[in-house]
Amino acid sequence: MRYLLDANTYIQAKNQYYGMDICPAYWDWLDLQFQQGMIASVDMIGRELKEGDDELANWVKARPGHFVSNDDATTQQVFTQIVQAVMSGNYNAGHRDSFLAKADPWIIAKAKSAGAIVVTHESYASFNTKKVKIPNICQQFGVSCLNTFQFLRQLNARFVLAS
Secondary structure, three states, rough: OEEEOOHHHHHHHHHHHOOOOOOOHHHHHHHHHHHHOOOEEEEHHHHHOOOOOOOOHHHHHHHHHHHEEEOOOOHHHHHHHHHHHHHHOOHHHHHHHHHHHHHHHHHHHHHHHHHOEEEEEOOOOOOOOOOOHHHHHHHOOOOOOHHHHHHHHHHHOOOOOOO
């Protein structure tokens, strides 16, 4: 896998620009990219998304293979390093604890251990911020990070109406 998708990429796509009812081609394209070994996400994100009671939760439940395990030794080791870095950083305790309790550090750790790129809608936060943001932690750990639209362009995604 070359890309690991954050939960917000699925959620915002469903709720906004690629709603399952208006752009099913996007969701088919994700399936194709998974089959080709280009994308995945981590177990914890799959679990988060399955908690919903909507079409996205059903879509995720039907695709357990899209969400890879993060319990390998290398990922666990990187996760520990991320936790240590975040705990020693000058972050707001609530933001820090929320970040560490979610899938965010796991997707970064898996990306680092697998040599993958994280895809997220989060933006870099300023240097002196008290918030923990995926792009900042990715940068700290040498992990590439893109937003959804950069990701789509890198993979030359096209959603074209057939006549």
